[in-house]
Structures are given as structure tokens and as C-alpha cells.
Amino acid sequence: MTVRTRFAPSPTGYLHIGGARTALFCWLFARHHKGTFVLRIEDTDEVRSTHESVDAILESMAWLGLDWDEGPSLTRHDEGWEEKGGHGPYFQMKRGEHYRKHLEQLLAEGKAYRCYCTPEELAAKREQASKEKKPVRYDGRCRDLTDAQRRVFEAEGRKPSVRFRMPQEGSTVVSDEVRGEVSFENNLRQDFVIAKGSGVPTYNFANVIDDHLMEITHVVRGDEHLNNTPEQIHIYQALGFALPKFAHLSMIMGPDGTKLSKRHGATSVLEYRDQGFLPEAMRNYLALLGWSNPESQQLFEAAELVAKFGLEGCQKNPATFDNQKLLWMNSEYVRKLSPETLVDRARPFLEKGRLGGVHRDALAKAVKLEQEKVTLLSELPGRLDFFFHDAVYDPKAMDKVLKVPGAGKVLEELAPALAAVELFAAKPLEDRIRRFCEEKGLKVGQVFHPIRVAVSGRTMGPGLFEMLEVLGKEKVLARLEAARKLI
RNA sequence: GGCGCGUUCGUCUAGCGGCCUAGGACGCUGCCCUCUCAAGGCAGAGAUCAGGGGUUCAAAUCCCCUACGCGCCA
Numbered sequence: 001m002t003v004r005t006r007f008a009p010s011p012t013g014y015l016h017i018g019g020a021r022t023a024l025f026c027w028l029f030a031r032h033h034k035g036t037f038v039l040r041i042e043d044t045d046e047v048r049s050t051h052e053s054v055d056a057i058l059e060s061m062a063w064l065g066l067d068w069d070e071g072p073s074l075t076r077h078d079e080g081w082e083e084k085g086g087h088g089p090y091f092q093m094k095r096g097e098h099y100r101k102h103l104e105q106l107l108a109e110g111k112a113y114r115c116y117c118t119p120e121e122l123a124a125k126r127e128q129a130s131k132e133k134k135p136v137r138y139d140g141r142c143r144d145l146t147d148a149q150r151r152v153f154e155a156e157g158r159k160p161s162v163r164f165r166m167p168q169e170g171s172t173v174v175s176d177e178v179r180g181e182v183s184f185e186n187n188l189r190q191d192f193v194i195a196k197g198s199g200v201p202t203y204n205f206a207n208v209i210d211d212h213l214m215e216i217t218h219v220v221r222g223d224e225h226l227n228n229t230p231e232q233i234h235i236y237q238a239l240g241f242a243l244p245k246f247a248h249l250s251m252i253m254g255p256d257g258t259k260l261s262k263r264h265g266a267t268s269v270l271e272y273r274d275q276g277f278l279p280e281a282m283r284n285y286l287a288l289l290g291w292s293n294p295e296s297q298q299l300f301e302a303a304e305l306v307a308k309f310g311l312e313g314c315q316k317n318p319a320t321f322d323n324q325k326l327l328w329m330n331s332e333y334v335r336k337l338s339p340e341t342l343v344d345r346a347r348p349f350l351e352k353g354r355l356g357g358v359h360r361d362a363l364a365k366a367v368k369l370e371q372e373k374v375t376l377l378s379e380l381p382g383r384l385d386f387f388f389h390d391a392v393y394d395p396k397a398m399d400k401v402l403k404v405p406g407a408g409k410v411l412e413e414l415a416p417a418l419a420a421v422e423l424f425a426a427k428p429l430e431d432r433i434r435r436f437c438e439e440k441g442l443k444v445g446q447v448f449h450p451i452r453v454a455v456s457g458r459t460m461g462p463g464l465f466e467m468l469e470v471l472g473k474e475k476v477l478a479r480l481e482a483a484r485k486l487i
Numbered sequence: 488g489g490c491g492c493g494u495u496c497g498u499c500u501a502g503c504g505g506c507c508u509a510g511g512a513c514g515c516u517g518c519c520c521u522c523u524c525a526a527g528g529c530a531g532a533g534a535u536c537a538g539g540g541g542u543u544c545a546a547a548u549c550c551c552c553u554a555c556g557c558g559c560c561a
Binding site for chain 1: 489490491492493494497498500501502510511512513514517521522523524525526527556557558559560561
């Protein structure tokens with residue numbers, strides 16, 4: 001049996017961290033088993049669903065490298081998205097026919113029935129029960145209506161919803177790949193609505209129909225659905241469908257222990273992209289939120305992650321999102337890139353700075369000197385700007401390093417010495433400058449630091465000689481001069 | 488309110504009855520390296536395994552209760 005998993009987001013907003021983690025686990029599981037990964041859009045919430053949300057979700061998934069075998073195409077045309085795969089459509093709003101058909105079947109077999117209670121009536125009953133401290137459940141009023149009663153309700157113009165007839169006794173066991181067997185008492189459950197008065201199917205119903213028709217073998221989803229699973233299981237059974245395997249993933253929390261939300265800062269995947277995170281770092285970090293392997297390995301190559309991932313390593317308890325570790329992981333991934341690749345990957349940020357026009361090779365040379373310090377791609381313009389534009393002198397650096405006795409003299413005397421260096425490269429420059437120190441009887445710090453600030457405007461930066469080499473003789477001499485005038 | 492799930496260093500986690508004086512990773516502290524900032528190397532602080540009862544020769548690991556957190560239904 002080939003594995004088929006699915007990620008089924010509601011397009012009511014961007015793809016957030018929690019959703020991305022779920023998608024990643026579904027994807028990893030499918031890829032690990034050489035199975036199929038399906039993307040289904042659950043757009044039955046007509047009010048809140050938007051095309052823009054669909055776009056954002058697709059874009060986020062693509063950015064993270066979570067490719068889907070079946071589902072909508074990445075880009076939208078005037079008429080909507082094209083779809084690929086033999087189990088479509090992949091938008092629930094286009095699947096009404098399937099829901100209707102199975103709804104009819106359940107109704108015909110008496111496994112579901114029409115309920116004529118109005119929302120107002122139900123709300124009143126709920127309130128009543130709540131006052132009397134009784135369990136608030138549907139009372140089954142429409143469970144066994146006669147035809148005559150039904151006609152009366154119809155005549156009143158009531159739009160019936162459809163309820164599923166749940167067993168009243170015994171218990172339902174959910175066999176979960178992550179949590180093991182979880183048991184639920186049936187008499188505590190109620191006949192739940194599977195189609196609203198408008199005819200729109202509810203989540204629990206549409207989900208089951210789609211998962212079955214799409215031949216999903218493993219339903220991997222968030223923890224919040226564990227409690228809905230008994231209801232779903234009964235729908236599967238009522239329709240004679242084979243049960244898929246279930247795996248419920250723990251939730252992701254913010255630093256304060258509550259469910260991760262906007263209050264905690266960035267939660268949208270695309271925000272992380274825009275902050276300068278690398279998708280492979282994000283993916284690696286997300287994989288570690290709620291999953292681990294016995295070796296406690298932290299960094300994984302893409303293929304390695306697929307090879308080692310399994311539901312056994314999934315955590316039952318919720319995980320707190322830790323931005324610091326994500327940051328660390330990103331810097332690890334940045335360091336692994338070749339300077340050229342790093343330049344390419346940072347392109348949007350370089351453009352946004354003022355380095356868009358600089359040649360790739362020139363950028364790569366400069367990048368090479370700073371790469372090991374880079375945490376986010378967005379830092380690059382700030383770190384590299386002085387290589388290609390006039391230095392901006394940091395007042396603190398000026399006070400501390402240049403506006404001190406002797407610094408001006410160092411710059412003045414050093415200029416001709418550097419001008420005389422023929423091969424303007426790190427090694428000869430270092431030799432010359434060290435010799436200069438000896439000649440003048442100065443400590444290296446008394447010379448190195450002023451040069452650094454004069455040339456870059458800052459106290460921190462790349463190795464001095466490499467930096468001078470990349471800048472080139474002309475710029476170096478010009479800046480020594482410029483800095484001297486500022487003192 | 489009912490039901491369900493969860494609880495190991497600040498955080499992510501290893502652990503599935505003896506190997507645990509509880510291991511790793513991020514972060515933190517100190518030292519080394521060094522022209523700065525990083526990186527790297529070394530060292531260190533940090534968890535009475537939520538609390539309380541059992542079971543057992545032996546429990547972080549099994550059972551029960553309590554507390555707290557989260558989720559679902561309403």
C-alpha cells in the first residue's frame with residue numbers, strides 16, 4: 001500500500017508556523033515512504049476564505065520546499081488555479097456533489113436525520129441546561145420525527161440541518177500513531193451536525209468524505225482534531241469506508257505558554273522569509289519542534305531528514321517556539337553556502353539595500369569575509385555597504401579610535417607606505433603594516449584599529465588585511481584621507 | 488461545566504524498570520585563539536525527572552490521586 005498524506009489548510013489567512021509544521025510532517029512522512037503528498041484547500045468558510053490566502057499558502061509551501069503531488073497549481077489564472085492529480089477537485093467548494101451524494105446515502109439508510117431546530121431554539125436549550133448545571137448536549141428532539149411532524153416543520157419554512165446518529169452506548173477507541181489508544185465514552189457524545197441548513201457540509205463530514213475519496217492512508221494533523229476523531233470514525237463506519245491511520249501532532253506554543261499567535265511576533269511563514277531566514281533552516285528547525293531522533297541530532301541535510309523522519313519520534317507534549325535556536329540554525333545554514341550562492345539567495349535584500357547594481361563576483365568577494373558572522377540574509381546590505389559606498393562613520397567608533405592622540409598621525413604616515421605597496425593583497429599588506437608598527441614603535445592595536453575605522457567607519461568587521469585587499473588601494477587611500485579630515 | 492491530551496535543565500529534547508552521580512542541542516558564564524566582531528576549542532553553571540501515594544530487590548521509566556497547562560464540545 002502506498003502512503004498518501006494530505007495537508008488541508010483553510011484559506012482564511014496566511015500559513016502560520018503551526019500549519020507549516022503540520023504540512024512539513026505530512027510531507028516528510030509521505031516522502032519518507034515514497035508516497036504521495038496531497039494539498040487540499042478547505043474553503044467551505046465562504047465568508048473568511050480568500051484567494052489571496054490560497055496564494056499565500058501555496059507560496060509559503062513552495063518557499064519551504066514542500067512540493068505537493070496533487071492539488072492546485074502554484075499560480076493562479078483568471079479562472080482560478082489549475083489542478084493536478086487524479087482525485088480532484090482539490091477545493092472543497094467544488095466537491096459539493098460528493099458530499100451531497102453521501103449525505104443522501106446516510107439519510108436514506110437512517111444513519112443521519114434532518115433536524116429542524118433553529119439556532120435560536122438550540123441556543124435557548126443550551127442556556128437552560130447550563131443554568132441547571134446539566135451537560136449541554138443536543139437533546140435528540142428530531143431524532144425520531146414522524147413524517148407528519150416533519151411536514152409541519154417544513155410548512156413553517158424551517159431549513160433543516162442534517163445530524164449524524166451517534167451510538168448512545170459503548171466507547172470509541174481512536175488508535176493514534178503518536179498517542180496510542182485513546183478511548184471516548186459514546187454516551188457523552190451527541191448527534192452532531194454534518195450539514196448545515198444551507199447545505200454546506202461541516203468540517204467533520206467533508207473531511208471524512210475527502211480523505212476517503214482521495215485515498216488518504218495517514219491523516220496527520222494537529223492535536224486540536226483528536227477530539228473530533230470519534231465522530232469521524234463513526235462516519236467512516238456508517239459509510240463502509242476503511243479507516244485511515246491517524247496521527248495527532250502536538251501544538252506549538254508561544255514563549256508564554258499559550259498557543260502561538262500574532263501577539264508573539266511573527267507567525268506567518270512569509271514573514272520569516274522576509275526577515276531573512278533560509279527555508280532550509282526553517283524546515284530543519286520546524287522538524288525539531290515536536291520530533292527528534294534518538295541521537296538528538298540537530299542539523300539535517302534535506303535528504304537526511306526525509307530518511308530519518310518517522311512518527312515514532314513525534315512528541316506528545318506541546319513545544320514552545322524558540323526564536324533564538326532558529327536564529328542559530330539559520331546562521332549554520334548561511335555558513336554552509338558558497339559565497340556566490342549566498343549572494344544569490346540574498347538578492348532581494350541586496351536590492352532593497354543599495355547593492356542591487358553591484359556585480360555578483362565583487363559582492364561574493366566581500367561576502368566571503370563576513371559570511372561566518374551572518375545570521376539573517378537581511379544583514380548583508382548593512383555589513384557590506386562600506387565596500388561599495390562611502391563609509392558612514394559611527395560616532396562612537398570615531399571617539400574611541402580616531403579622536404585619540406596619535407591616530408591622525410598614524411593615518412597620515414601610513415598612507416604613503418600603503419600607496420607604495422605594489423601588490424595590494426592581504427599578505428603583503430599585513431607585512432607592510434606590521435613593519436610600520438615596528439618602525440614607529442607602536443603596538444599593533446594602535447595602528448590596526450584606526451585603519452579599520454578609517455576605512456569602514458566601524459570598529460567591527462572583517463579581518464583587516466583581507467578587508468583592505470577587497471576594498472583596493474584607491475578606496476583605502478581615499479578613506480584614510482577622508483577620515484583624517486574628520487578628526 | 489463535561490471529555491480528551493500533556494507535564495525531564497530557561498527552551499527543544501534523549502530516556503521506554505537496573506547502563507542516570509539524568510545525556511545532547513540552543514541560550515548563558517569563564518578561559519584559550521585573536522587586529523575588532525564572529526567562528527572554533529576547552530571548561531562550567533543549569534532538571535531533587537510537576538506534587539503525593541503505591542507496585543518492585545530496584546522507577547524519570549508501571550499504576551492511582553492531586554495540581555497546573557493546553558485542546559475539543561457546549
